[in-house]
Amino acid sequence: MARRDEQRGDRRNRNEEERDSELVEKLVHINRVAATVKGGRRFSFAALMVVGDQKGRVGFGHGKAREVPEAIRKATEEAKKSMIRVPLRESRTLHHDGDGRWGAGKVMVRAAPPGTGVIAGGPMRAVLETLGVQDVVGKSTGSSNPYNMVRATFEALKAQSSPRQVAAKRGKKVSDVIGRRADGASAAQPAADAEG
Numbered sequence: 001m002a003r004r005d006e007q008r009g010d011r012r013n014r015n016e017e018e019r020d021s022e023l024v025e026k027l028v029h030i031n032r033v034a035a036t037v038k039g040g041r042r043f044s045f046a047a048l049m050v051v052g053d054q055k056g057r058v059g060f061g062h063g064k065a066r067e068v069p070e071a072i073r074k075a076t077e078e079a080k081k082s083m084i085r086v087p088l089r090e091s092r093t094l095h096h097d098g099d100g101r102w103g104a105g106k107v108m109v110r111a112a113p114p115g116t117g118v119i120a121g122g123p124m125r126a127v128l129e130t131l132g133v134q135d136v137v138g139k140s141t142g143s144s145n146p147y148n149m150v151r152a153t154f155e156a157l158k159a160q161s162s163p164r165q166v167a168a169k170r171g172k173k174v175s176d177v178i179g180r181r182a183d184g185a186s187a188a189q190p191a192a193d194a195e196g
Contacts (some may be wrong), residue, residue: 001019025076026050026126028060029146030068048123048146049075051083052130055091058157059083060127084154086163092134095163100156105148109156110137123149131157 029048034041042053052058059082063074087139089095094111101107112135115128118128120138128136140149167177 004085020099022053023051023080024054024130025079027072027132028123028150029057030071033064033080034127045071047071047075048150049079049149050123050126050129050130051076051079052132053146054130054132056088056132057083057085058127058154059129060154062147083156084158084162085155086160086164089162090129091132093136094133096160098159100152100154100159102151102155103148104143105145105152106140106142107152107156108139108141109153111135112137122146124153126150127153127157 004012027047028050031046031048033046034043035196046062046063046064047068048060049072050058052061059079061075061078061080061082061182063071063076065071065074065080070176074149084149085118087095090112092114094109096107097110099106099108109120109124109128112119112142114135116135117135118133118136118138120128120136122144124138124140128138128148138153142152143149162176163174167174170177
């Protein structure tokens with residue numbers, strides 16, 4: 001019985017290790033913070049990390065410690081726990097445009113045609129690249145505070161929904177929801193359905 005539990009534990013650890021090896025980690029911001037104590041100032045470091053599998057899952061975390069590597073490790077652990085799944089169109093772009101807001105941070109993300117690349121700056125770029133988006137246009141119109149920008153980007157990504165999800169909510173077929181897209185990606189599909 002104990003051996004079976006041990007094997008199950010080993011399998012679980014192996015799966016976690018495989019999942020962790022696929023993850024891409026990006027350090028977005030590191031900040032030195034000082035606490036004034038009786039003897040003077042005590043310095044510590046705060047790190048903001050973004051983690052993603054480049055296949056539609058992404059998370060962010062914040063860690064604070066006396067040493068930089070420890071702060072990064074804490075932030076990475078928190079980021080792995082807080083991962084969200086974002087539906088991607090053709091595994092390269094978003095399904096639709098979106099806005100996100102957190103505090104004074106305001107961001108806008110737009111789906112883009114193939115070959116556009118990731119047009120976004122700073123913390124937004126780190127989030128979108130670790131998510132696995134290849135074509136997207138992002139714009140930050142609010143605060144440049146990296147914490148607010150990352151959270152606002154996550155709010156915009158959480159609002160993303162795929163045609164399948166929308167069709168399920170409305171009780172319709174996916175083809176009824178999609179219609180004809182402006183970029184012609186789905187224009188060929190209804191014609192093929194009509195012939196078949």
